[in-house]
Amino acid sequence: MILANPRSTLHALKPMGIGSTDVESLTSYLCRLAVSHSVSLPSMAKLIAGTIQETLRENFDWHERQLSGISETAHIWASAISMLTGVGSLDQLTLSPWAQVIPAKGLITRQVRWCPDCFRDDTKAGHERYYRLSWNIGVVTICHKHHRPLILACPECGRVNQRHKASYVIPGWCSNCGCCLAEQAAQDLDSTYRVKPEEMWIARQIGLLLACQTSLELLPSATIVRENIRLIITGLDHGIGANFAKRIGVSKSSVHYWLNSGGLPTLNNLLQIAAHSGISLADLLTQPLKNWTPPIDHPQIALDLGHMNKERLLPRVLDWEKIKTELMVFARLPVPISVAEAGRRLEIDDRYLYLQANQEARVLGVRWKQYVARRKYLAMLEIKPTLESACREIIEDGRSINLREIERKVPYEILMKVEHLYDVLNEIKEKLRIT
Known part of the structure; x- marks a missing residue:
């Protein structure tokens, strides 16, 4: 008997924003698919690779494939994921429709970027947060909807590109500290940034290009x-x-x-x-x-599109006395910033800050570490009662406390904020035994 609609191997997850300027990237779709199955991204990548009979090396990192670009790999993986999920047109989550007219050189950025306002819009709309395809394109530096620069660093821990270093990724949440990426500190440099007309024009052009992908009758x-x-x-x-x-x-x-x-x-x-x-x-x-x-x-x-043509610039002369003064101003901010963030604001590699302004950089670094430690401590005080309550419910149900049972009781958004989760669970087990 021929099945009219055979069951899919993976969840038939609906892609977000197809046919609009806010179309989802295939990388984001893969992250959400892994979350929906409660498996790691490396495990999901191995399953997909096995489907297309591709052998991955032992230390393969899931993000090494540029799934959202115009390469043949993007097209093949989009097809494989469509086969496993039963969801068609996943090539619309990549730039592969433009493979014949746009060269790959300099097209996709390896930086993880986002717009906090877009994440907030996702929450208001009542659907999952997701990474937009336009955020992967190197020439796009701002969000054309909210007229603000795309963010590179987590507002809580200051880390960049943490999505690429994690096995479990929930779009809209930092993979390092679990902070909500829809929140951005008011004192962040980006909040005072003036969007240039040429940046706005470029972002709109790319957005319109992505929006017309679904209406293409023939490939360009x-x-x-x-x-x-x-x-x-x-x-x-x-x-x-x-x-x-x-x-x-x-x-x-x-x-x-x-x-x-x-x-x-x-x-x-x-x-x-x-x-x-x-x-x-x-x-x-x-x-x-x-x-x-x-x-x-x-x-x-x-x-002013001249910045798009890379020309050799004259060496920058750094006034280190002025830089030291600016570092001390940063050290007095109400909410501390990291040395890495100070380097980004000053457009200087943070390693040079330690070499040329050692004392000021260390003051900044120590204050930042104390701030992060304090935030983690307060977060743990807030989260621990939730974990204890979940553990009590598991014991009352006659089950043993393990990660799978905890994941059923506690949302991912909370678990991601817990460092050394196994140690915390063991501590709670001991406490419950005593009581």
Whole structure:
């Protein structure tokens, strides 16, 4: 008998935001899928790899595959997860639809970034928090919805990229300290950051590009992009490639390579071309510009996109006396910050702070450690009664206290905040035996 709807191996988890600027990344979907099955990400990755007959080395880290990019790996893993879950179109959680028109170079950032306001919106909407696909794209530095920079460091422990270092990840919560990432300290530097118009324009262009993925009738073609660039060069610079190259800040050999040797502009260059031609990035990559005419005025050209073309900068001269003064100002903040966060604010590697401003950096470091220890202590005082109550219920049900039973009684959000969980549970067991 042929089954009309065979059962899936994994939960048929609904992907978030498909068809919108807030589409979920495949990495985020994998994290939520692992949580729904109460298994680690490495275990989930091994299951998926086995499905596609891929052998993972013994020390494989689950995040090594760029699941949200345009590589063949992203497409294969999206297909495998679709097969296991019964959920189709998971390639829409990656950039693979653009594989023929956007080069992989510099496309995906390895940094874990997020917008706290987006996480808060998820909670208000009554669904799970999730990481957006746009946060993985290197050129995007702000949230186009909330007009604020994307955050790199946990507001509680100051750690970066902790998602990549954890086996259990719940989107919206720090994988190191369990802090809610929807909360951001008011004194954070990002709260005083002024969003630049060019950053806003780039974020919107990327958002619109992701939103149109589901409506693509055919995959974008490199041939159409080349013809569009050729038409734009003719309209803006009378077909002179050297003048066009100077206009967008690349070498004339690069333009020749794009048009004649099978190469394609990077995402940065494509954004430059879109800005100068007055069209959207999505139209540049998907639509033949047969009726396009050069813009009469150039409002988008006024955007400062020069930072997108990496040029060799002059060495920075550091005034260490001024830096030491700023470090002491940081040390007097009502809520302490870490040395790493101070380095980010000053745009200096924190290792140099210890070398050149040792005393000030150590003052900052000691205050931060005391603050973190105090917060952990207060968090444990708040959480311990919940754990004790769960343990009492388990004993009353005639079961033994173990991690699986605890996970059934206590939400992940609380368990993630507990350091050395096994030691804490053993301490509670001893207490309950005595009483």
